[in-house]
Amino acid sequence: MTVNLHTHTYHCGHATCTPEEYVKRAIENGVKVMGFSEHVPFKFPNGKELDSHLQMKDVPLYFEEIKQLREKYKDQIEIHIGFEVEYLPKYFNQMYEQCIKMGAEYFLLGQHFVGNEEPWGHWVGQYQRPKEDLTEYVDLAIEGMKTGKFTYLCHPDVIDATNDMDFYIKENTRLCKAAREYGVPLEINFFGIRDNRFYPFDKFWEIAGKVGCKVVFGFDAHDTLAAFDRDSIPVAKQIVEKYNLTLIENPKPVNLI
8 A cells, every 4th residue: 555645643632643753654664645634723713623633823833844744755755735624514615715825735524523513513423323413424425525625535434323224325325426426535444444443334335335436545544553554454455355346546635726
């Protein structure tokens, strides 16, 4: 695996290690293209920022660190600077414009919240979410993909809403068809594999295979070792083979401008 666009750093508050440690680990293991995709910074009108996101005050340092690394290791690895972004309809245009001014090169769509947008609503990662959460999650993901601003959809199977499997299949078929229509690959997320999370969820990938979706691999690195997650690669490849998925091995960041 020579391309990974899903990397977090200590700036998000729930990851560890310095950006340079990530870069060195990636280079040592043959990664040729690396993207830093910190959780997007954003301040709501009430002044609230989410603790697990890059804080606005730290934006200059984030960009300066990554740009210095890009120059220092330019002969060994190609480095991009982006964000993992929640699609919040009310604020997306403002968020997009702010990130362009900051110098962001690409967005990954990482929907973790549904509900009230101020601030952020409620997290979908808990087990056994209600049907309403799944429908809103799918609606938001589709609306986000439709913008054409996202390189891929991170952990599309993040939401455990499996109490009614027929409903789960119906809603995620809708999501997968939209991903195919708008040309947005779906990520098989390695954090879910190594942390033994609900995702990757087989039923979701069975749906994606039947619909004909394209997929990518994402390390979703939150520490140095995960900047090259060797152990999760064969697990992800088994999912691709089992469900006849089309793997994009060298995804390219979708330029925001």
